[in-house]
Amino acid sequence: MTTRRFLILVVLAGIAIAVSVVFWHTYSTPPLRLQGQIEAQQYMVSSKVPGRLAEIDVRRGDSVNVGDRVFRIESPELEAKLTQVDALDTISRSLAQAVEGGTREEKIAVARSEFQKSQAAETLARTTYERTRVLAEQGVVARQRLDEAFTLLRVAEQTRVTAAEVLRLAEAGPREEARTASRAGEEMTSSLRDEINELLEDSMAFAHHQGIISNVLLNTGELVPQGFPVVMITDLDEAWALFNVREDLLQHFSQGTEFDLDIPSLGQQARFRVSHIAALGDFATWRATVPGRGFDMRTFEVEMHPVEPVPGLRAGMSVLLDLPSEDARSGSQHGTD
Incomplete structure (x- = not known):
């Protein structure tokens, strides 16, 4: 009889623990997850000479160094002049x-x-x-x-x-x-x-920065206006993570703070450091839904640069940041207000 009573107590204890775990998972607030995006420095290659695009020496995805010719513009008017x-x-x-x-x-x-x-x-x-x-x-x-x-x-x-x-x-x-x-x-x-x-020399455009050709905006034979960017160069070595953060969460993003960000595209984490904070325009302001409950909050742009180079990091990749659950509760309360 004593053994049977002991087994019943064990079963009841297990059931109580399982109910407690289910209750905790159901009603506990999960960490607040922020999603950002990888940006990279871009350079536009253009010419002061208007004319017809005679040659394009690069394609999207090509690597270029400083001084490499990328395109040439033909201008018979300048030669006549x-x-x-x-x-x-x-x-x-x-x-x-x-x-x-x-x-x-x-x-x-x-x-x-x-x-x-x-x-x-x-x-x-x-x-x-x-x-x-x-x-x-x-x-x-x-x-x-x-x-x-x-x-x-x-x-x-x-x-x-x-x-x-x-x-x-x-x-x-x-x-x-x-x-x-x-x-x-x-x-x-x-x-x-x-x-x-000098204008004839400028009809041949050269890369003024090393990087990857991310876009070619015109095709051979098309007319090129003066100063129009024909080729875009992206420097993947100058990449950073960009987040739009509501101001009630800005306390975590002081200058120089470091975070471990998840990069789903690479299946890894990387350490980033906050390098720049700036307020966005009024269009990004969070408005209180009921007067007297809550307040209007601005959205800030937060830039983070990798502490060490991240191989394979490209512009457009998503990055994820988890904040403590207390901030998740405050965020949900503001959304309810």
């Missing part, structure tokens, strides 16, 4: 050489000949005037002839002065203003040519 600038440069250089070379020797010789002719004409006019004056004083010729001879002498003198000025200008060469203008024109065309050459 370069031809025009080369022609203008030739003209400006020729003008500059003509200005710097001074007046041609033939022009100087002509000016000197005209000056000598004016001197001879002045000498003849002076001699004629002196003879006419003597004859007029003797009454041999009329006074009218003397006046005509005097006028011809004055004209010869002014002609000699003008010829002397022309010869002086020819020997002096171009003015300094002309030299400055010719040099400025040469520098302008040279600058335009350098600018177009």
